[in-house]
Amino acid sequence: MKLLSEKGSIFIFCMLFFQILGCQSNQEAPLPILGIPEIQKNGDTLFHTIPEFSLVDQDSNKVTNSTFKNKVYVADFFFTSCPSICPIMTRQMKRIYEQFEHENKLMFLSHSIDTRHDSVPVLKAYADRLNINHDKWRFVTGDKSEIYALANDYFNVAYEDEDAPGGYDHSGKLILVDSQGHIRSFCDGTDPESVDEFMKDIAQLLNEEKKRQNQLTHQ
Amino acid sequence: MKPNRGSSIVRAGWKSTYELPPGLNRIKITFGSIFALFFIFFLFDGCTGPFTQGKALYEANCSRCHGSDGQGFENLYPGIRESPYLHEKNLNLACVIVYGSTFLDQNSHKSADPLMPENKHLTSVEVLNIVNYLSWEFGKQTQHTIESVMRNLEKCEP
Numbered sequence: 001m002k003l004l005s006e007k008g009s010i011f012i013f014c015m016l017f018f019q020i021l022g023c024q025s026n027q028e029a030p031l032p033i034l035g036i037p038e039i040q041k042n043g044d045t046l047f048h049t050i051p052e053f054s055l056v057d058q059d060s061n062k063v064t065n066s067t068f069k070n071k072v073y074v075a076d077f078f079f080t081s082c083p084s085i086c087p088i089m090t091r092q093m094k095r096i097y098e099q100f101e102h103e104n105k106l107m108f109l110s111h112s113i114d115t116r117h118d119s120v121p122v123l124k125a126y127a128d129r130l131n132i133n134h135d136k137w138r139f140v141t142g143d144k145s146e147i148y149a150l151a152n153d154y155f156n157v158a159y160e161d162e163d164a165p166g167g168y169d170h171s172g173k174l175i176l177v178d179s180q181g182h183i184r185s186f187c188d189g190t191d192p193e194s195v196d197e198f199m200k201d202i203a204q205l206l207n208e209e210k211k212r213q214n215q216l217t218h219q
Numbered sequence: 220m221k222p223n224r225g226s227s228i229v230r231a232g233w234k235s236t237y238e239l240p241p242g243l244n245r246i247k248i249t250f251g252s253i254f255a256l257f258f259i260f261f262l263f264d265g266c267t268g269p270f271t272q273g274k275a276l277y278e279a280n281c282s283r284c285h286g287s288d289g290q291g292f293e294n295l296y297p298g299i300r301e302s303p304y305l306h307e308k309n310l311n312l313a314c315v316i317v318y319g320s321t322f323l324d325q326n327s328h329k330s331a332d333p334l335m336p337e338n339k340h341l342t343s344v345e346v347l348n349i350v351n352y353l354s355w356e357f358g359k360q361t362q363h364t365i366e367s368v369m370r371n372l373e374k375c376e377p
Contacts, residue, residue, distance in 0.1 A: 081336070084283070087292065087296065088283055090295070130295055131294065165336070
């Protein structure tokens with residue numbers, strides 16, 4: 001009787017062990033599409049997608065959705081004279097940039113929320129001082145209301161606030177967008193550990209996109 | 220007189236030092252060594268820096284841009300170590316801390332963009348703490364007094 005129960009417990013342990021193993025191998029599940037999906041009348045699901053936008057970058061180039069065609073990009077919201085969280089966010093963005101420097105499928109998009117001060121030359125000086133490839137990392141300005149509305153679509157908050165340091169209040173999230181304009185991951189740009197996890201998600205999404213494009217070319 | 224309970228336990232604790240079995244004595248030795256380690260740690264901890272208040276203020280107000288190590292970041296935020304304001308005696312570091320770019324532009328030292336913000340919320344004692352910490356950590360380790368900082372701040376008052 002006692003022997004049986006011992007065997008039984010070993011069996012249960014084994015089951016648990018394999019279940020844990022099974023869970024671990026399941027980790028390569030695709031990243032979720034974030035945001036609230038819309039169910040259309042015909043029953044199709046419409047996932048949250050970044051809307052059409054038209055902005056201007058540090059080299060006076062027009063930046064639209066098609067700039068990121070077949071690319072994955074990391075987006076954030078900042079302003080150059082921001083004394084509070086931006087310096088930390090920019091450091092973390094640069095860390096991600098360096099990690100994926102030779103990955104030509106990945107781009108970066110930093111929106112200025114201080115459209116009054118951050119003109120094209122100011123953004124250009126900022127980008128120059130950051131020592132980055134201007135094609136890969138776009139610093140954009142544009143119509144203030146358009147950028148503030150876009151911030152909401154990227155799950156960020158941005159508004160003018162006299163009491164906030166620097167005059168603007170905004171969240172420090174970094175957002176990962178896939179080639180379809182869907183948001184697949186985000187992190188707290190002021191927390192290096194959160195950014196570490198985020199970089200794993202970027203690598204995973206890049207793999208997924210490569211597989212997708214291989215499938216498309218084989219069809 | 221009836222001794223209270225707490226003190227009797229303490230006394231028993233002291234007395235029992237010699238009565239403990241060998242196994243428990245070893246435990247006591249380990250406690251002793253842990254205590255000694257803590258003591259040594261506190262001794263060395265005192266050596267890490269005398270300007271702890273200045274360091275805390277620097278971490279809270281300056282390190283986001285200039286870095287905890289004073290190295291700055293790319294060409295965006297200049298490092299503290301190589302700043303002339305730390306190494307040349309006649310330059311006014313206190314005013315840079317309090318007035319930021321407004322002061323730097325007036326002295327046409329370098330048109331800083333991104334702008335260095337003002338730190339008018341700092342009191343002159345806090346500015347003194349930061350100045351002393353900076354010169355101890357990154358500079359020539361010259362000591363400043365509250366009089367010299369206040370004199371310097373008066374010079375750049377708008």
